[in-house]
Amino acid sequence: MNQLSDLKTGPTDRSYPMSIEPATNSDGGAAAAQSYPISIEHVTKEYSGSAVVEDLSFVAQPGRVTGFLGPNGAGKSTTMKILLGLASATKGSATIGGIAYRDLPNPTGTVGASVEADAFHPGRSGRNHLRILADATGTSLERVDEVLELVELSHAANRHAGGYSLGMKQRLGLAGALLCDPPVLVLDEPGNGLDPQGIRTLRNLLRSRAAAGDTVFVSSHLLGEVEQLADDVVVVNGGRLVAQGSLAEMRQSASIVRAASPEALRNALEGAGGVVDSGQSGTLVVRGLSLDEIGEQSFRAGIALHELSRHHDSLEDRFFAWTGDADGGTQSNTKEEK
Amino acid sequence: MNWLRIVRAELRKLTTTKMPLAFLIVFVVIGAGNAIAVAFGTDMDGSKTFISTAADQQSLIAFAANALVIAGLFGAIALAREYGHGTVVLTFLTTPRRPEAVIAQYAAAFVAGSVLGFVGAGVIAASMALGLSATDYGFMVSAADLAQVLAASTFAGGVGAVLGAGVGALVRNTGGAVTGTFLALVILPPLAVQMAGETATWVPGTLANVLSGTDNAAAVAAAIAAIALWALVPAAIGLVAVNRRDVV
Numbered sequence: 001m002n003q004l005s006d007l008k009t010g011p012t013d014r015s016y017p018m019s020i021e022p023a024t025n026s027d028g029g030a031a032a033a034q035s036y037p038i039s040i041e042h043v044t045k046e047y048s049g050s051a052v053v054e055d056l057s058f059v060a061q062p063g064r065v066t067g068f069l070g071p072n073g074a075g076k077s078t079t080m081k082i083l084l085g086l087a088s089a090t091k092g093s094a095t096i097g098g099i100a101y102r103d104l105p106n107p108t109g110t111v112g113a114s115v116e117a118d119a120f121h122p123g124r125s126g127r128n129h130l131r132i133l134a135d136a137t138g139t140s141l142e143r144v145d146e147v148l149e150l151v152e153l154s155h156a157a158n159r160h161a162g163g164y165s166l167g168m169k170q171r172l173g174l175a176g177a178l179l180c181d182p183p184v185l186v187l188d189e190p191g192n193g194l195d196p197q198g199i200r201t202l203r204n205l206l207r208s209r210a211a212a213g214d215t216v217f218v219s220s221h222l223l224g225e226v227e228q229l230a231d232d233v234v235v236v237n238g239g240r241l242v243a244q245g246s247l248a249e250m251r252q253s254a255s256i257v258r259a260a261s262p263e264a265l266r267n268a269l270e271g272a273g274g275v276v277d278s279g280q281s282g283t284l285v286v287r288g289l290s291l292d293e294i295g296e297q298s299f300r301a302g303i304a305l306h307e308l309s310r311h312h313d314s315l316e317d318r319f320f321a322w323t324g325d326a327d328g329g330t331q332s333n334t335k336e337e338k
Numbered sequence: 339m340n341w342l343r344i345v346r347a348e349l350r351k352l353t354t355t356k357m358p359l360a361f362l363i364v365f366v367v368i369g370a371g372n373a374i375a376v377a378f379g380t381d382m383d384g385s386k387t388f389i390s391t392a393a394d395q396q397s398l399i400a401f402a403a404n405a406l407v408i409a410g411l412f413g414a415i416a417l418a419r420e421y422g423h424g425t426v427v428l429t430f431l432t433t434p435r436r437p438e439a440v441i442a443q444y445a446a447a448f449v450a451g452s453v454l455g456f457v458g459a460g461v462i463a464a465s466m467a468l469g470l471s472a473t474d475y476g477f478m479v480s481a482a483d484l485a486q487v488l489a490a491s492t493f494a495g496g497v498g499a500v501l502g503a504g505v506g507a508l509v510r511n512t513g514g515a516v517t518g519t520f521l522a523l524v525i526l527p528p529l530a531v532q533m534a535g536e537t538a539t540w541v542p543g544t545l546a547n548v549l550s551g552t553d554n555a556a557a558v559a560a561a562i563a564a565i566a567l568w569a570l571v572p573a574a575i576g577l578v579a580v581n582r583r584d585v586v
Contacts, residue, residue, distance in 0.1 A: 085434045086427060087584035102434035113431055119424035121355055128354040136347035136432035138340060176428065 035062035036097035036110060036184045036215050038083065043092035045078050045239075052078050053239040055092070060217045060232070062183070065210045067230030067247070068219040071323050075239040076219040080115050080188050096184055096215075108137040112177030113186040117169055117193070122162025126153060126172045129161055133176050147175040152201065166193025174202070184215040191225050203229050227315040237323040251313050255294055257284045258307035268301040269294060285311060341442065344433050348446030351425070352416055358450070361412055365458045369465035372398070376469025389470065392478040393552075399466050399479065401459040402490040402546035406498035406565075407523045408458060409451035413499035414515035416450075417443060417506025417576075430585055440507060440577045447503040448496040455495020459488045483551060490549035494565065498523070501569035507576030522572065540564050 038060035045053040053075040060066035070076050081087040083094040085101040096104065096111055104110050120129055130144040148154045151171040156164065161172060170193055177185055185206065191199050206229060210216045220226050226233065226247075233250065235243040243250065259265040262284055266276045274289040274297075286294055291308060298305050313321075352358065376398070381387045388394055420426040420443075433439035463484060467477045479487070501522065506515040527541035538544060539555040545568075547553035548561035556564070 081585065084431060086430060087586070104434075107434050108432050111431075116424045116427050119427050121351075121419070121423050121425055123355045123357075124351075125354070128350070132347050132350045132354070133428060133432060135350055136344050136429075138343050 034097065034183070035213060037061050038066075038184065038186070038215055038217050039093075039095045039098070040079060040083065041093050041095075043079065043082055043089045043094055045075070045082060045087065046090045051090075051239055053082070053089075053236075056236065056239070056241050057092075058234045058241060058244045060215055060234070062215045063210055063213050064231040065206055065216040065218060065229055067226040067233040068217060068236070069221070069223070069226060069233055069319060070219075070236040072221070074236045074323075076236060077115065077188055078239075079236070080113075080186055080217075080219060084111070084113055084115065084186060086115070108133075108182065109180045110182050111184040111186060112180065112182040114170075114173035114177045114190060115186070115188040117166065117173060117189065120161035120164075120169065120172065123160055125158050126161050126164070126168075126175075127157040129172065130175055130179060133179055137180050139179055143179060147178050150178060150205075151175045167195055167198050170194055171198070174205075183213070185209060185217065187216075187218045189220055190218060191220055191222050199225060223314075223316045223319055233315070235319065235322045242322045243318075247315065250318055251315065253287055253318075254311040254313060255286045255289070255291055256307060256309050256311045257286055257294055257298075257305060258282065259284070259298060260304045260306065264301060265298055265303045265305075268297045268303070272297045279311075283307070341438075341445075344439065344442040345445045345449075347432070348442050349449060351420075352446055352450045357412070357415065358454075361408065361454055362457065364408065365454075365461040368404075368458075369461040372462055373465040373469035376466055377472035386473055386475065389473065389475050392480065392483070395466065395470075395475075395477065395479050396483050396487060396550070397552045399459065399463045399484075400487055400490070400547060400550035400552045401462045402455070402487070402494035402550045403543045405451075405455035405458050405491040405495040406501075406542050406546050407520075408498070409454045409495035410498035410502035410505075410519045410523050411516055412454055413447040413451055413502030413504075414506040414509075414519040415502075415512055416447060416499075417503040418510060418512040418515035420506075421510035422512055427585055436581045437577060440580050443507070444500050444503050444573055444577075447499040451499020451502075452492045452496035454499070455491040455493070456488060458495065459491030463487065486549075486551045490546065490551070493549060493562070494546045497565050497569040500573050504569065504571075504573030504576035508572065508579050522568075542568055 040056055040058050043053055043056045044051055056075070056079060068076050078087060082089045083096070083101065093100065101107055101111065127144060127148065130147065131141060133139070134141055134144050145154070148157045151174050153168060153171045153175060156168060161169065164172065170190055174187070174190060177187060190202055194202060203225070206216050206218065210231065218229065230247050232245065233243070233247050234241065256279060257265065262282055266284060269276050269286055269289060272289060272293065274294070275287045277285040279285040289297070291310070294308060295305070376389055379388070389398065420429065429439050430436055433442065470477050502515065502519045505518040505522065509515045509518055523542055527543060531538045531541060542565060544553060544555050545561045545565040548556050548558060549565070
């Protein structure tokens, strides 16, 4: 039985499945009552004068799952490490609830993180790995067994982590992140290596956490998974922000126009600030203008429209549009950046 | 901040792998060799003069210098593998103020190294007693001298582990950390003595023998301070390096 498939949590309910009670630790337990937005403000990270992350700013809101997307080397992991105090920013700041990670009064009770899928001693059992975390965070050892059960790893808890599959390692990393029942989760590629059942389990878990008011910030290159999981997305490419906003808005951010004089209409729409690409069968794909604005522009130009409709991009389509060129891709009427 | 709990976490790290067992096996092998040497070995003239007095026997079981090196390797491997396996990421997530995390690692290394030093000296003393049972000589080391040998080895083990941990934190690579520790404790001291003879008193081996009561080149208190300094310098450099660097 998939024990996470019956999640019933609401926005004001921090009760979790399988009788998992919020963990308490000697720093005062889970910080459930407070919300913790993740804020990245003008962060730049340079190595040897070369920028890996450049003037990056965005916010991941509580109560929402924020997907952090970008091709390999885009700066996702570096940004997460800066957020968690594992790397220092050359410029800018990264905070959780307005406080830098290292200054949080109860960091592990506030943020649960899994940023390295392989961060285990291969000769140590999964249970002992978590017991070390429990010792360091002042969490009870009983909680270790609870989170092992939660991520469905109890059967392998006494085996050496070196013998785990990638999916099992991901589950162990997730168990570590959940150990102190924190209101913020920061997970780097948590779906890597998980089987379909595991991905569904993970999705249900993260959705339930966000529904309970937690801040869930997840990097991934599994676009289909992010499409089903995230409320908001932040897209980076070459260390720069290329798009951010609600996933629903982004997927509906383009319009399809078919007109008698497409080139004249293209000129008119571009003159009004729209970004126009050629679509299939002579259509135009317009971003940056609403349907009303497109209609008004075509009316003023005296161009008859044969079709004007919303275009629903898949996240994959949008992702490749955003990351297809180094300048940051195209613009849309969501918060896309040049 | 709760020092006790993070030191406990670090100790659990050191005791939940097979590394301590591997070092225990090393001690048993050394002990077996020692017992065989005592039981069957002779001096050049065929006599057993080398075990004929309490002082001779105390010299043979004075394990502090060895404890310094062996525990040094233990500390170096333990810290460097934290970086190699990436578990240091979790260390710095649970204790984001890195100097506190590193000091806790050093503290745990000191405790583990002390245990190794004590066990090592105990195994050597026991093996010597075993070997002596096959000879005409009995175990002549007094209880007080045996206690000094054990205490010296315990302290030297702790100090050596901190030295190794400091090198491990600085180098972050197991091979490099082992090499660095070996250089610091085994290769560089005799070179220093060759270049400046007056340093002979203050090299780790001599200081360990002073602590064990088998050398009187320096006062015990001075030897304690000097041997601690040997560990504190690389430990401090390692701490500063860890605090300045990104975790990658």
